[in-house]
Amino acid sequence: MLEVEAISVAYGPVRALTEVSLRVAPGEIVALLGANGAGKTTTLATISGLQRPRAGVVRFEGQPISGLAVEAIVRRGIAHCPEGRRVFAGLTVAENLLAGGAIHPARTDFSADLARIYTLFPRLAERAGQHAWSLSGGEQQMLAVGRALMARPRLLLLDEPSLGLAPLLVAQMFAAIARLNRESGLAILLVEQNASVALSVAHRAYVLENGSVRLSGAADALARDERVRAAYFGG
């Protein structure tokens, strides 16, 4: 459903991506791994329209989307949950979720969406009336994912959902990601530095290095790969 074909992206003179290609099929969780500065965030930003590729094309469900505005791409069915959570701090949890549904018509009934999100992350239901700034980091991450789901995407882009979370919360977050994919067939492109936990839920993975795809393949094969183990599992 998503085809990224040989995209190159630069920030001014700084080259961030060189001819990166990757694919996500319907119902798949695909992990995008790599060290700091490898270009993972840039790849997601280019898919969601925040960055324009200098060369190459991004296709979603057969249509090229790499020229479209950010607001138009989310309407095609791609929700981007960005690095650093970026919750609307001064809005309540419920208001953040409402904002997440911005692409739907004004009188849309969100009760089923909210029920699903609150089942996935019961903490959010307890905190529905609280301002987002008052949430813990883990709760903010849950809110960021919930907000992205409100768009009813067919493809979810997740950028480091485990960043800064305690191990128990990381496990919960990844259980939720796996459940979303299993129960509703949501396709997910998952950026992670934590390779072992990402490969445990992903079907396939790509490894980025200095802005290029270095390795790719089935998640379990990559998890056993010596090069991956050496670089991303701390030896």
Added chain:
Amino acid sequence: MPQLVVSGLTLGAVYALVALGLLLIFSAARVVNFAQGQLLMIGAYLAIAAQVRHGLPAWAAYGLTLAAMALLGVVFMLVAWRPLRGRPTHLVILTTIAMGIILENLALIVWGPLPVSLPAPLVGRPWRVAGGVITMQQMFVMGTTMLALVALSLFMTRSRFGVLMRATAQDLDMARLVGIRVDRTIAAAFAIGSGLAGLAGLLVAPLYLAEPTMGGSLGLKGFVVAVVGGFGNLPGAVVGGLGLGLIEAFAARYVSAEYRDAVAFIIMIAMLCVRPRGLFGETVGERV
């Protein structure tokens, strides 16, 4: 004494409306519009043009004025904000100051430098309350301001569009990522903010005379009042506005009419020294 309270609160209500308009624009665009006072002045002149020059009934003149001001707000956004989107805030602020100067000179060219007046829309006997007198226009000004406060507060917190406007202000790129059409939310904020300035203008014109330079001090006072109210807090801005009006009225009577602005500003500055976040400022990040 009761008379001072009445006239102070009336003037204060006008400051409050200017502040509400400022906050509405800030609430979506994160920009302090320093032309708010000049927009008020344009509103006053438009009402006068419609009612006095073209002889429209007051309600029609007011309706047209508010609609024209909302439109002017959108033009303002397209000219002063849109081209500078993503640029440093001080550039946008400088542009709003320039827009204010342009509007003032435009009014000078179109309507001339002499003060003009607008007849009050409601005629009737003044009320006598507790030894003071309240005219219909004073009641109208205070009542409309309270109504505007309630309507805006409900709009910003209860309506979906209000929530999307606040989301736009807090993180523009994130707002775009969830699909908010930020040009629309921001244009709406400018339309409402400019409409509020127009409302203040048509309310104030029957009380004082309209002249091209009337906007400068009104805009500045609206800003001060918004800051004292805890920038972002709508009821705080209204309390601040009424407070400033009262202080000015009493300062003019008991200190000196010439120095009433100075006295008022000194008290406001002193208040900010005691409470830097304003009277009702919150401790962390929440801003409507």
